[in-house]
Amino acid sequence: MPDQQQLTDKQRLTLGFIQRYIAAHTVPPKLQEIAEGIGISSRGVAHRYVQALVDAGFIKTDSGKHRGIRLLNVNTHNNESILPLLGKIAAGKPIEAIPGEDQIDLRDFFGDNNFAVRVQGDSMIEAGIMDGDTAIIRFCETANDGDIVVALIDETETTLKKFKRSHRGRYIKLIPANKDMEEMVYEASRVRIQGILIGQIRKY
Amino acid sequence: MPDQQQLTDKQRLTLGFIQRYIAAHTVPPKLQEIAEGIGISSRGVAHRYVQALVDAGFIKTDSGKHRGIRLLNVNTHNNESILPLLGKIAAGKPIEAIPGEDQIDLRDFFGDNNFAVRVQGDSMIEAGIMDGDTAIIRFCETANDGDIVVALIDETETTLKKFKRSHRGRYIKLIPANKDMEEMVYEASRVRIQGILIGQIRKY
DNA sequence: TAAGGCGAGAACATTTTGAGAACAACATGC
DNA sequence: GCATGTTGTTCTCAAAATGTTCTCGCCTTA
Numbered sequence: 001m002p003d004q005q006q007l008t009d010k011q012r013l014t015l016g017f018i019q020r021y022i023a024a025h026t027v028p029p030k031l032q033e034i035a036e037g038i039g040i041s042s043r044g045v046a047h048r049y050v051q052a053l054v055d056a057g058f059i060k061t062d063s064g065k066h067r068g069i070r071l072l073n074v075n076t077h078n079n080e081s082i083l084p085l086l087g088k089i090a091a092g093k094p095i096e097a098i099p100g101e102d103q104i105d106l107r108d109f110f111g112d113n114n115f116a117v118r119v120q121g122d123s124m125i126e127a128g129i130m131d132g133d134t135a136i137i138r139f140c141e142t143a144n145d146g147d148i149v150v151a152l153i154d155e156t157e158t159t160l161k162k163f164k165r166s167h168r169g170r171y172i173k174l175i176p177a178n179k180d181m182e183e184m185v186y187e188a189s190r191v192r193i194q195g196i197l198i199g200q201i202r203k204y
Numbered sequence: 205m206p207d208q209q210q211l212t213d214k215q216r217l218t219l220g221f222i223q224r225y226i227a228a229h230t231v232p233p234k235l236q237e238i239a240e241g242i243g244i245s246s247r248g249v250a251h252r253y254v255q256a257l258v259d260a261g262f263i264k265t266d267s268g269k270h271r272g273i274r275l276l277n278v279n280t281h282n283n284e285s286i287l288p289l290l291g292k293i294a295a296g297k298p299i300e301a302i303p304g305e306d307q308i309d310l311r312d313f314f315g316d317n318n319f320a321v322r323v324q325g326d327s328m329i330e331a332g333i334m335d336g337d338t339a340i341i342r343f344c345e346t347a348n349d350g351d352i353v354v355a356l357i358d359e360t361e362t363t364l365k366k367f368k369r370s371h372r373g374r375y376i377k378l379i380p381a382n383k384d385m386e387e388m389v390y391e392a393s394r395v396r397i398q399g400i401l402i403g404q405i406r407k408y
Numbered sequence: 409t410a411a412g413g414c415g416a417g418a419a420c421a422t423t424t425t426g427a428g429a430a431c432a433a434c435a436t437g438c
Numbered sequence: 439g440c441a442t443g444t445t446g447t448t449c450t451c452a453a454a455a456t457g458t459t460c461t462c463g464c465c466t467t468a
Binding site: 421426434 | 439440441442444445446448450451452453455456459460461462463464465466467
């Protein structure tokens with residue numbers, strides 16, 4: 001896997017310019033535009049940087065073709081927990097900027113009181129929580145009606161369900177999000193909350 | 205494992221600066237920047253500290269290269285993109301440990317080639333992607349059948365759908381995951397891939 | 409005093425960057 | 439098809455930036 005750290009400053013700048021250019025124009029830039037974009041005047045130098053990025057595996061070129069740069073599906077990463085949030089996507093116009101929101105901060109997920117569990121089964125599928133997803137849980141022993149919680153039943157059985165009190169708190173309902181499954185009712189003393197769902201993650 | 209206690213004050217300061225610099229910039233600092241960062245003005249002195257850290261086993265250098273400093277297996281937990289993965293959750297026994305897997309690493313999500321978009325609408329609901337979720341997208345112009353992609357149609361309309369070629373690549377199908385919606389077929393030239401879905405995040 | 413950590417800066421080697429000429433390949437209009 | 443301008447490619451030369459090595463001097467402390 002290519003490593004951005006191996007690039008020189010100008011090579012990194014060039015790669016960033018190409019990505020931004022494509023995101024903005026939907027077509028790749030020509031060498032002249034790259035040169036201007038990174039603050040130089042020589043097409044030859046721009047070509048040298050492009051070639052370095054090809055060698056490093058970040059892009060490929062349709063040799064000779066005008067605007068023949070393609071981004072490859074490479075995966076570079078760093079240690080930050082903040083992602084640029086480009087906008088909304090839907091059936092609609094090109095990605096629409098969201099006013100006042102330009103990044104998503106996941107630091108909430110990484111607190112000391114949090115942990116992750118792998119979800120198994122389809123009991124919450126109508127809440128968009130699927131088999132194999134990762135649920136982010138905050139350690140917590142109390143919950144409000146409507147929270148999705150990790151509940152331990154009779155000290156033996158753990159499950160992820162929507163939480164609801166009934167009979168003034170004497171009973172607790174654990175409600176799946178799957179019409180094929182039924183909600184379960186327990187005496188409050190049999191149920192212990194282990195944590196509340198605060199997030200959900202899926203990797204493809 | 206090298207022992208920080210053996211370092212002099214300035215060497216420890218230098219190491220800390222390098223770690224913070226890389227965390228903040230994703231690339232290593234140059235000697236000039238290290239010098240300024242630790243409050244001196246001489247590249248030569250900065251180099252002396254760097255060399256001491258190499259000898260002590262904390263870092264290594266690509267000799268001669270600009271920004272050629274690499275951190276070695278720095279024990280630390282300053283990787284804030286990793287969560288402990290406690291186990292599977294299901295209707296079953298108390299949270300079950302997963303053999304061979306004890307944390308989930310989200311660094312994949314934070315590359316410079318990635319961005320996030322807010323999902324609007326229910327067209328992918330059966331894939332567990334709901335209105336309001338955040339989709340993590342990697343810039344990329346090519347996709348394989350089955351990938352979920354951000355596609356720009358006729359240069360005007362952007363959408364998140366499953367990608368599939370047909371008629372030997374002359375046509376492209378964009379398939380929603382919602383039984384109330386129908387798949388769409390376009391000539392390949394009308395569809396431009398803007399990125400591939402690599403992850404999905406939801407906050408409660 | 410002797411030894412070691414620290415800082416400045418000169419001198420040199422190497423890498424990185426920039427300009428531009430010359431040519432080849434491509435795209436477009438006729 | 440051909441002519442023409444544009445764009446990509448290759449090359450040389452040079453300058454700037456960076457890494458490396460070195461000497462000198464200051465200070466603290468055993």
